[in-house]
Amino acid sequence: xxxxxxxxxxxxxxxxxxxxxxxxxxxxxxxxxxxxxxxxxxxxxxxxxxxxxxxxxxxxxxxxxxxxxxxxxxxxxxxxxxxxxxxxxxxxxxxxxxxxxxxxxxxxxxxxxxxxxxxxxxxxxxxxxxxxxxxxxxxxxxxxxxxxxxxxxxxxxxxxxxxxx
Amino acid sequence: xxxxxxxxxxxxxxxxxxxxxxxxxxxxxxxxxxxxxxxxxxxxxxxxxxxxxxxxxxxxxxxxxxxxxxxxxxxxxxxxxxxxxxxxxxxxxxxxxxxxxxxxxxxxxxxxxxxxxxxxxxxxxxxxxxxxxxxxxxxxxxxxxxxxxxxxxxxxxxxxxxxxxxxxxxxxxxxxxxxxxxxxxxxxxxxxxxxxxxxxxxxxxxxxxxxxxxxxxxxxxxxxxxxxxxxxxxxxxxxxxxxxxxxxxxxxxxxxxxxxxxxxxxxxxxx
Numbered sequence: 099x100x101x102x103x104x105x106x107x108x109x110x111x112x113x114x115x116x117x118x119x120x121x122x123x124x125x126x127x128x129x130x131x132x133x134x135x136x137x138x139x140x141x142x143x144x145x146x147x148x149x150x151x152x153x154x155x156x157x158x159x160x161x162x163x164x165x166x167x168x169x170x171x172x173x174x175x176x177x178x179x180x181x182x183x184x185x186x187x188x189x190x191x192x193x194x195x196x197x198x199x200x201x202x203x204x205x206x207x208x209x210x211x212x213x214x215x216x217x218x219x220x221x222x223x224x225x226x227x228x229x230x231x232x233x234x235x236x237x238x239x240x241x242x243x244x245x246x247x248x249x250x251x252x253x254x255x256x257x258x259x260x261x262x263x
Numbered sequence: 264x265x266x267x268x269x270x271x272x273x274x275x276x277x278x279x280x281x282x283x284x285x286x287x288x289x290x291x292x293x294x295x296x297x298x299x300x301x302x303x304x305x306x307x308x309x310x311x312x313x314x315x316x317x318x319x320x321x322x323x324x325x326x327x328x329x330x331x332x333x334x335x336x337x338x339x340x341x342x343x344x345x346x347x348x349x350x351x352x353x354x355x356x357x358x359x360x361x362x363x364x365x366x367x368x369x370x371x372x373x374x375x376x377x378x379x380x381x382x383x384x385x386x387x388x389x390x391x392x393x394x395x396x397x398x399x400x401x402x403x404x405x406x407x408x409x410x411x412x413x414x415x416x417x418x419x420x421x422x423x424x425x426x427x428x429x430x431x432x433x434x435x436x437x438x439x440x441x442x443x444x445x446x447x448x449x450x451x452x453x454x455x456x457x458x459x460x461x462x463x464x465x466x467x468x469x470x471x472x473x474x475x476x477x478x479x480x481x482x483x484x485x486x487x488x489x490x491x492x493x494x495x496x497x498x499x500x501x502x503x504x505x506x507x508x509x510x511x512x513x514x515x516x517x518x519x520x521x522x523x524x525x526x527x528x529x530x531x532x533x534x
Binding site: 172 | 320
């Protein structure tokens, strides 16, 4: 599925975090000082994304999340073969002095984890929607995707969240 | 005044627990249990831990962070904690202050590391007002450019914990167990441990520090003193902790790894 990049429009640049760093080839245009939100993905309120392609769903954290977290220095991932539950934690990232839980937007079985993140945790910062993916899951209930936000809704959600602080 | 406005004026409730000499592993177990299984806000103050103990952050590797030969020789316990951040050696001269908060209890603070750190900096600016040149510098509490407080956090969907170890006093000899970390704040400027840190006791007494801290926290929260025995009413009684004591086997394996890394770096077999 071709991906189009949405810049989060009408955002107060001082509030939204800076510089989308997604590593995608042209013709995508990166807009400075906006978090990037991609078309074709679904999003949850704790700032994870999911890309559903056939029997597999890929999950990671959003550009908004990685920017707010800061430089990721360590990633904790589950073992393949385990289960994840919608809204439940499956791992954590360490950044600055904090560990932050990462939650699964959907339920299913973990079929692959991104082993590159062990040596290169910074991929989550530099390529949150690409090489920084975290787990691949076989969804057990694909209808859970319907309750997630699309790109426009998620953009608005981020704007409102940042404006509230 | 509307109901909503009235509600906003009432500060959120925070339970406050005070200890003296609680072993650090026990403190970490309590904190993790409250963080994960309680829905209350908590402030925990521990005046000193019972024995010198090394405490590493969640991703800490002993082979990179510790001088393992003396650690093993002197049988210094090494604990891996559930929060992020660096390595400290704590002892009876360390004072611990911990905040465990529902994110909705501090709604102006986004549940991310830097806003939480900034919020804590504001709290302690008030605590140390008129005492020394206090700052939050990068992620440390300093007087001038010398660190006296180190921080670590863990953040979940709805809650966060921010805990601090304050160097009220410390034994210089214990610093020899720690390597200068590869990842260090810029303001450290490659200084040794001894040149980088300072004693809080040079600035104020323990009762004064604890009194000031409780007073300032009491301006943000409605404090409810609690005894340890009451904690079980507010949190699960059994809990699978991730903070743990590292075994001698693990430390010895790390020493082997440290020696081989040293050989690779220097061509020498001596550590």
